[in-house]
Amino acid sequence: MTHESRLHGLAPADAARLLVEAIPYVRRFAGKAIVVKLGGNAIDHRLDQALAQDVLLLKSVGVRCVVVHGGGPQIDATLKAFNIERKFQDGLRVTDEATLEAVRMTLVGKVNRDLVAKINRETDDDPVAVGVSGEDGGLLVARQRDPALGFVGDVDFVRAGILQRLLDEDLVPVVSTVGADRSGQPYNINADAAACAIAAAMAAEKLVYLTAAPGLLADPKDPGSVIGKLTPGEARTMVGRHSVSEGMIPKLTGCIDAVEQGVGSAHILDGRIAHSLLIEMLTESGIGTMIAKDGTK
Numbered sequence: 020m021t022h023e024s025r026l027h028g029l030a031p032a033d034a035a036r037l038l039v040e041a042i043p044y045v046r047r048f049a050g051k052a053i054v055v056k057l058g059g060n061a062i063d064h065r066l067d068q069a070l071a072q073d074v075l076l077l078k079s080v081g082v083r084c085v086v087v088h089g090g091g092p093q094i095d096a097t098l099k100a101f102n103i104e105r106k107f108q109d110g111l112r113v114t115d116e117a118t119l120e121a122v123r124m125t126l127v128g129k130v131n132r133d134l135v136a137k138i139n140r141e142t143d144d145d146p147v148a149v150g151v152s153g154e155d156g157g158l159l160v161a162r163q164r165d166p167a168l169g170f171v172g173d174v175d176f177v178r179a180g181i182l183q184r185l186l187d188e189d190l191v192p193v194v195s196t197v198g199a200d201r202s203g204q205p206y207n208i209n210a211d212a213a214a215c216a217i218a219a220a221m222a223a224e225k226l227v228y229l230t231a232a233p234g235l236l237a238d239p240k241d242p243g244s245v246i247g248k249l250t251p252g253e254a255r256t257m258v259g260r261h262s263v264s265e266g267m268i269p270k271l272t273g274c275i276d277a278v279e280q281g282v283g284s285a286h287i288l289d290g291r292i293a294h295s296l297l298i299e300m301l302t303e304s305g306i307g308t309m310i311a312k313d314g315t316k
Contacts, residue, residue, distance in 0.1 A: 038176050040301070040303060043302060044302075045301065048077075049081035050081050050226060051083065052082075052084075052085065052222070052223045053084055053223055053300075054218040054226045055074070055085070055087070055229065056087045056088070056089075056229065056273075057070065057087070058229060058230050058290065059130070060092060061294060067134065070296060071137050071140070073294055073296040073300075074191060075138065075141055075142060075147070075191075077297070078147065078189075079184070083186045085182055085217060085221070086148075086191065087194045087213060087217060088126075088193065088196075089211070090126045090129075090210075093125050093126075093129065094121060094122055094126070098121050101121060103121060106118075109170055111164075112171065113168055113169055114206075117172070119170045122197060123197050124205065126152075126195040127150075127152045127197055131193055132252045134193050135150040145191050148191045149190045149191065149193065150193050150195070150234075151192050152195050152197055153194065153196050154197055156178060158178050158198070159174055159199075159208060159213060159217075160178070160198065160201060161174060161175060161199060161200050161208055163206065163299075164173045164266070164302070166268055171209075173208070173212065174198065174208060174212060177219075182194075196209070198213070209269060210271060211269040211272075211273045212269065214226060214228070215273035218282045218285075219276070219280035219282055220279055223277075223282050224284075225283055225284070225286075226282050226285040226286070227285075227288060227296060227299065228237050228270045228274070228286065228288065229289075229296065231291055232266075232287070232291040233245050233289045234246065234276075234287050234289065235254075235257075235271060235287055235308040248309045249309075250312060251310060254271055254274065254275050255275055257271070259270060271287070271310070273285070274286070274287065275310060283285065284301060284309055284311035286307055286309050286310070287308045287310075
């Protein structure tokens with residue numbers, strides 16, 4: 020894809036202004052790793068193309084991108100097709116053997132392959148996106164969360180060296196979050212938590228959640244009440260006061276944990292806005308909600 024198509028629709032003066040504004044951010048993030056988590060509700064053909072373009076442009080200026088994806092709605096569709104009952108407990112999918120196979124089939128065999136193909140279709144040269152399951156090479160070592168949830172796991176350890184080696188080869192890892200314990204038993208891992216663990220293990224500069232929401236809202240009923248920035252302490256207070264919508268809690272918790280474990284900043288962005296990743300990464304105004312320690316810009 021040409022640079023002209025990436026800037027399609029902009030007047031030359033506007034395109035030049037955006038490029039000049041991006042220069043200091045390109046210098047700042049060159050050589051740094053970022054982890055981008057794409058939620059299943061934000062997966063869309065047109066927006067996936069925009070995300071692919073964003074990732075490739077960032078890669079071209081030296082940013083080391085890892086993409087982590089969920090796939091809740093897609094898993095639901097698979098379960099319905101196979102007439103498998105959906106069960107949830109405390110917001111988590113109860114995962115018996117049949118559900119686990121549907122999760123693996125959907126995340127590893129369908130969603131991951133589709134995202135890899137979409138990124139590679141946007142390249143001018145050789146394909147660069149590589150699909151990786153958390154089971155591959157023991158990337159995500161899991162432990163069972165609760166026997167009552169079945170094969171639902173938490174991340175016990177991340178073999179970040181696998182991702183670092185792929186990045187060193189100038190590739191873009193696309194990670195599906197099915198992990199396995201040390202005996203090889205697969206587990207369904209919450210993608211928000213997995214992205215946080217990966218970002219922390221890689222000492223990433225940024226963790227970015229692309230969601231189907233404009234960011235963290237001061238008033239969950241008002242889409243215009245986006246909170247621009249919070250410290251981890253302020254964000255944890257919001258969770259404790261139950262002033263965060265249920266679906267946003269895992270993402271906000273992931274942001275808090277990532278920053279407290281050394282990630283430079285964490286962001287909740289509206290993945291329904293085309294090129295929201297570039298807007299956040301390469302413009303002064305940014306977009307969505309940022310979780311960072313005091314003094315971080």
